Amino acid sequence: MPSTTVPHAIVIGSGSGGLTAAVGLARMGRSAVMVEAAHIGGDCTNVGCIPSKSLLHHSKRGILTGPEVLAKVRERRTALRHHEEDEFGNLPGVDFRRGRARIAGPGRVEITSPDGQVDVLESPNIVIASGSSPRRLVIPDLPAELMWTNENLFEIAEPPRHLAIVGGGPIGVEMATAFTRLGSTVSLVEFAPQILPNMVPAAARILHESLVAMGVRIEVGARASSFEARTGALSLEPATGGPSTAVFSGVDAVLVAAGRIPNSDDLGLETVGVLTDDGGRIIIDDRGRTNISGIYACGDVTDRGGTTHAAGAWGRRILRSMIAGRLPQPDVPPMPGAVFGDPEAAWVGHQPVDPPPDVRRIHVDVATIDRAYTDEVTSGAVIIDVRRLSGRIMGATIVGPRAGELIGTVSLAMKTGVPFHKWYGVVWPYPTYSDGLSKAVDLYVAEALPSLHTDALRWLTGRVRSVIGRGS
Numbered sequence: 001m002p003s004t005t006v007p008h009a010i011v012i013g014s015g016s017g018g019l020t021a022a023v024g025l026a027r028m029g030r031s032a033v034m035v036e037a038a039h040i041g042g043d044c045t046n047v048g049c050i051p052s053k054s055l056l057h058h059s060k061r062g063i064l065t066g067p068e069v070l071a072k073v074r075e076r077r078t079a080l081r082h083h084e085e086d087e088f089g090n091l092p093g094v095d096f097r098r099g100r101a102r103i104a105g106p107g108r109v110e111i112t113s114p115d116g117q118v119d120v121l122e123s124p125n126i127v128i129a130s131g132s133s134p135r136r137l138v139i140p141d142l143p144a145e146l147m148w149t150n151e152n153l154f155e156i157a158e159p160p161r162h163l164a165i166v167g168g169g170p171i172g173v174e175m176a177t178a179f180t181r182l183g184s185t186v187s188l189v190e191f192a193p194q195i196l197p198n199m200v201p202a203a204a205r206i207l208h209e210s211l212v213a214m215g216v217r218i219e220v221g222a223r224a225s226s227f228e229a230r231t232g233a234l235s236l237e238p239a240t241g242g243p244s245t246a247v248f249s250g251v252d253a254v255l256v257a258a259g260r261i262p263n264s265d266d267l268g269l270e271t272v273g274v275l276t277d278d279g280g281r282i283i284i285d286d287r288g289r290t291n292i293s294g295i296y297a298c299g300d301v302t303d304r305g306g307t308t309h310a311a312g313a314w315g316r317r318i319l320r321s322m323i324a325g326r327l328p329q330p331d332v333p334p335m336p337g338a339v340f341g342d343p344e345a346a347w348v349g350h351q352p353v354d355p356p357p358d359v360r361r362i363h364v365d366v367a368t369i370d371r372a373y374t375d376e377v378t379s380g381a382v383i384i385d386v387r388r389l390s391g392r393i394m395g396a397t398i399v400g401p402r403a404g405e406l407i408g409t410v411s412l413a414m415k416t417g418v419p420f421h422k423w424y425g426v427v428w429p430y431p432t433y434s435d436g437l438s439k440a441v442d443l444y445v446a447e448a449l450p451s452l453h454t455d456a457l458r459w460l461t462g463r464v465r466s467v468i469g470r471g472s
Contacts, residue, residue: 007031009125009322010109012101012267015042016308017298018129019088020315021322026093028323033121034094035101035111040084042131043150043300044308051077051154052174056340059181066159066182073154103268107294110268125294125322128274128282129311130267132260132300137166139234139254142227148255159184160252164234166224167257168195170339173207175255177341180214187217187248191239191258194220196339200351202363203397206379207341214342219246224254262301277303286332288318296321310335333415338404343380346407349395349414351385359385359394360447364439366400371431377401382436384410384420386444388451391419402433409437420444 008030011022019041022032039046054076058069089096099113104120111119134149148156150171159182165172168190176186188195188211195211195218196204211218225237225244234248264280275283275291282290282297284304289296296318299311313333320329336348355361366372366380380400386393396410413423423441428434 005031007033007095007121007123009033009127010035010101010121010123011127011129012109013042013129013131013263013299013301014040014088014096015129015131015299015311016044017311017315017318018042018127020312021127021129021296021298021318022094023088023091024316024319025322026091028319029093030323031093031095033097033109033123034088035097035099035109037098037100039081040088040096041081042129045080045084046077047150047154049308050080052150052171052178053340055154055178056174059178060342062181066184067157069182070154070156070158077154100266102266103271103274103295106272106292125296127315127318128267128290128295128297128301129299129315130263130301132262132305134256135259135261137224137256137258139166139224140226141229142234142254143229146227146251146253148253150257153255156253161185162187162232162248162250162252164189164224164248164251164254165257166254167259168192168197168218168220169257169259170196170337171257172255173211173339173341175257176211176216177214180211180216185250186215187219187234187251189219189222189224189236189248191223192220196345199345199347200383200397201353203345203347203381203383203399206343206381206399207339207345210342210379217248222246227251227254260300262305264301281305284314286317287321287329288314289321304332307335307337334411336407336411338407340404343377343400344403345397345399346403347395347397348407348411349385349393351383351395351397355385355394358388360388360444361385362440362443362447364436364443366433366436368439369431369433369435371433371435372400374431375401380436382406382440384440384444386420388448391421391444391448392417393420398436400433400436406434406437409434421448 008025009032011018011034014034014036022034025032051073054073058072097111099111102110104110107122109121162185163179165188176188180186194204195208221239222236226235232251234251235244236246237244262281272292281303284297284302288298298314299305334348338346362384364382367378382398384396393414398406424445428438
């Protein structure tokens with residue numbers, strides 16, 4: 001039966017982006033209907049950030065056995081799930097609906113409850129925050145019960161004897177770290193020439209070497225090609241194709257961590273003509289709007305997703321769009337990322353393998369920081385790319401303890417436009433890992449001042465050539 005009330009928005013999905021939009025509307029005196037097919041909190045609370053970071057924490061402490069750690073992770077995850085269901089499922093202004101949502105037409109959403117009841121709601125605004133699912137690979141002869149993803153990984157009762165991980169991105173690196181601590185033999189294969197393919201190579205090497213030192217076997221530039229159930233042999237072949245080049249023997253389970261697929265199917269996007277890219281990701285603008293008026297999207301289902309904090313940030317932009325209408329929005333801020341291996345690594349902005357001539361790359365060895373000496377930390381790096389003349393920060397990568405927290409300082413400077421040379425003279429407490437940022441500023445100033453005239457001449461020459469080029 002059609003609803004008799006018209007909410008300000010219907011939000012499809014209760015992950016970070018959906019919750020931000022729905023709860024924000026409620027706090028501003030508007031109403032929202034939030035539809036969720038599974039559990040409140042989305043992947044992050046239930047099968048992503050929370051259980052994975054809990055697993056990393058308890059595996060590092062070394063107090064509990066492997067089965068006890070896994071049970072503790074589920075206990076903590078479930079407790080938070082229930083807390084969020086109590087908090088957000090009964091929030092005034094938010095009508096929480098359990099079921100599957102599908103766009104039925106302009107301003108209309110069809111909700112099918114778990115018992116099959118269908119309700120059609122209308123609203124001037126629809127927010128799609130349906131998230132993503134793990135990419136599943138076809139590995140010949142691998143039994144289905146031995147192929148794990150993040151969706152079932154945290155339900156296992158005990159660690160496998162030998163875990164093979166397909167994918168060397170953040171999930172693969174974190175789970176290799178955790179299960180090695182739990183006593184599993186871990187082997188990892190990455191299709192790209194390095195693990196963490198989007199990271200500066202010098203930083204990725206530190207994580208690679210750390211995992212190898214822990215006992216993880218790593219093969220890069222390769223892919224899983226077949227499985228032999230009798231011996232547990234996972235065969236690998238070069239990423240470019242060809243005969244098998246390596247084998248992981250005695251494998252008990254294969255964790256596939258090879259990317260994500262947007263949950264954009266069966267949403268009714270074609271009913272109203274919402275555009276997606278070739279990968280099925282919904283295309284949005286800087287306000288979180290799709291090409292259809294009144295329909296917004298955020299998080300992994302879009303072409304600008306990838307992390308929980310990015311989804312929340314886009315949820316805020318959508319909230320501003322729905323409330324403030326056409327009023328100007330601030331520029332889209334740089335979205336940092338982090339992987340919580342051992343050591344941590346975090347990054348923000350864009351850093352090419354080789355920076356262009358007008359960008360100075362500053363590199364600080366974390367081992368030279370006094371706090372690293374007291375903590376017996378022997379590897380890590382602070383790598384920051386800065387425009388030579390303006391001091392504008394283009395990107396940064398930090399590998400080492402507290403990297404996830406330290407990158408926030410760089411993100412703030414990039415968002416507010418504070419040039420790097422203005423950091424000179426800032427006082428950080430001693431001894432802390434923030435001394436790595438202080439050392440980076442010192443290096444930049446020491447290199448920039450003597451070459452200031454050269455850099456200015458180079459910049460002016462480039463500008464003149466640009467003007468002449470446009471004139472011709």
